Amino acid sequence: MNIQRTQIGYLVGGGLKENFRVRLTVSPQEMQEGAFVVIQSGHWNYYGIVTDINLGATDPRFADEQTEVRFPAHIAKALHGQTLYANLEVLPNLMLEVGPDEGTPEYKDWQGKIDAGLKDAPRILPVKNIPPHHAVVSLANEGDIAEIFGDPNKESNFVIGYTREQNHPVCIDLDKFVQRSSGVFGATGTGKSFLTRLVLAGLMKHNQAAVLVLDMHNEYGFDDVASDTKKAVKGLKTLFKSGVRCVGLGAGSTIRGNQVDFNLEISTGDISTSDIETLSRELNLRETTPTILNALYTTFRDKWFTEFRSMNRDTVVFEDERGKKKEEPAEGSVAKWALTNGVNVMAAEALHDKLRRLFSQPYIAEGDAAANNSIAQIIQSLEAGKHVVLSFGEHESDLDYLLVSNLLTRKIRAAWEKKTNEFRTHGKAEPKPLIIVVEEAHKLLNREMAAQTTFATIVRELRKYYVTLLIVDQRPSQIYDEVMSQLGTRISGWLGDDLDIQAVLSGLSGRDSLRGMLARLQPKEEVLLLGWGVPMPLPVRSRRYDEAFWKEMSGGGKKSREENLKELGF
Known part of the structure; x- marks a missing residue:
């Protein structure tokens, strides 16, 4: 299939158990680690990402000696072209049958067999074979990105960022995202909270699942000021108005002077x-x-x-x-x-x-003194498809967070299990999918706590009851490995600790090749998409949580490619 792509080299080696080796025909300075490339071979395309760039020579002497000093410029250039080269290491991920060139008799025959049911329709597959030597290697174009990660104009596809080389939009499928628990990771100060806001806004805009945010640090509900830029940041309540209910922990509590929709009190019973x-x-x-x-x-x-x-x-x-x-x-x-x-x-x-x-905690009320039965209000709001942000206000200690979040989640789990059983047994209404957002997840999901809390059970079993977690954490290595292995989609910013990197990559093929990529992400700028929820790993330049994004989330519709590029400063 003839599609205009930027050719960068040709295949010279590699295999299924190791990375492909690609001889560059362009300057290595034009390439980046993490670039999304396509290898074209006959009726098949192979998709992968660049994991390393290295220099080579036909003879080590040509690399050691500065021929540009010993020879005239034109001779030195000719020698360099013949004796010095650069190779890419490409981690192969997917393959897709694209058929003969469109417009040819062979293509008509190929498509006819598919239409007649004599041949399976092409679908994206894991790499099961390899292309031959000298197969053409190119940078993926916008069509390739859309083929693998989804069309940005499709309602369920949320643009999470853009490729770093050519700024093509990259989507995550929100319908698939909500099917399994997921995680957002990144070291402190790498923009993890803004990344979480992006994802939450996308989920709330799509509105196929209710979201409960356990907002330990009062960041998500109401407008705030960014700690680094000092610019105003819109809260989810501002963006989605009545679609989001803000709840404060304790009677009469407010969040940074903002009045909440209602307060949560815990009954002693x-x-x-x-x-x-x-x-x-x-x-x-x-x-x-x-x-x-x-x-x-x-x-x-x-x-x-x-x-x-x-x-x-x-x-x-x-x-x-x-x-x-x-x-x-x-x-x-x-x-x-x-x-x-x-x-x-x-x-x-x-x-x-x-x-x-x-x-002595003021949010624990005597008997039925929590007359408004605020836990029931939260559950009813979520069942109705509303999103709830529970802000802990002044009660930000680990003790408060552990007690309230686990108790509330236990009640929600029971309610969703009951609704699911009624749906399957008696044909009642299907439960609304629910995502529970857990900050500082390592405090609830470490090895010691995982067996005791409701959260680990949700990660392992509750997706069949329409409940999943979105865990947000800066120390993924402290989260129980059984929990990490169950996460579908993982979105990670920069991580510097080897154990944290190892935890985020656990259970993924090609993790050794991705390790360095995760450590070299640009803080607050780039994220790595990983796991079951995305077709293949890919580093992207993340979207900005700014006026343009807020306008789109508030009903401005999908942005054009030109607006997307302008957002990134191009």
Whole structure:
């Protein structure tokens, strides 16, 4: 198929178990690591990315000696052309049958067989064979990018960025994105929050899934000011108005002076003993804690938290038969309850001391005092397709984040499982897909916590119940590897730590070739698209979260190619 592309070289070696080697016919200075290239061979196109650029010579002496000093310029140039060269290492990813040249009898016959059902329609495949020597290698054009990553004009395709060489738009398929959990990664200060805003805005604009943002640092709901440029940044509430409900943690809370749609209060009856166990590290709980919590629940059932909080350390003095004064625990004391129920007194009192940090939290309301049943409001909003941003306000400690996010997610999980079972068993309405956005994910999904929290269960199993996670983190190496392996789409900015790079690339083919590429991304400018949710790995120049983007998200429609290039400064 004759399509205008920029030819850069020809294939000289390589194989399926190693990268292809391409001899450059252009200056190596015109190429970049991560360039998307097409290898054309007969009826097939092979797609890959450049992972390395290296210099070579037919004889090492020609590389060592400066022939331009010893010979006239025209002779030196001729020698260079014959003896010195540059090679590309290309990681092959995909192949596609494109058929004979259009307009030829062979093409008509080929297309006729497809139309008649005698031949399968061409589809993108993993690389299963290799092109022959000297196959032409070119930079991918806009049509190639659209063929692999999708047409930017298709409604479900969201332009996440542009190729670094020729600025062609690169899309992620949002319908596919929501099917599995995903992750946004990047070191601190690399624009991770802006990248997350981009993705969230795209999801909310597409509106095929409800989004719950656990906004630990109050960044996403309302307008803000960028810490580096000091420019105003629009919040998701400003962009999507009534489509987004902003919720503040605690009665009467506001977010940077902005009034929220409603407040979230946690009823004491909603706190389970398992919620406390997830706080073991934060509260430095002992191994005896599960036993004590189980005894509390056995005694008081759903009122265990209220009853335990109301206990005191009082003692009473009495005289025995001999007239001696003795001291014993008073009714209503921790010790009295412990003795009555066969629990170690010192362990029970130690747990009571450690839970004081929770007993005093203002967002925990007594019994049903959370009269507006704000957890139910959040669930109802999400079921109706609204997006919810839960801002933690002044309650930004890890303890608050761990307790509230895990409790809320546990309730949501139960609601979505129930709706899914009703849909499959009784033919009721299909649940709205839900994405839960988790910041500082390593605090909830590290090896120690993963088995205890609801989040790991969601990553492993809940996609069949229409619930997935979008985890946002700067230290992916601290996230449990079983969780990382389940992530579909991974979008990563610059990472400097080898362990973090290794974690982001875990489970991916060709990860050794991609390692250096991830470490050399331009901070705040470039991201690497990876994983099941994209057809192949590709570094791109990310979009800007600016006025042009806000206009498009607010209903301005898809931008033209010229507007896209102007956005990038071309």
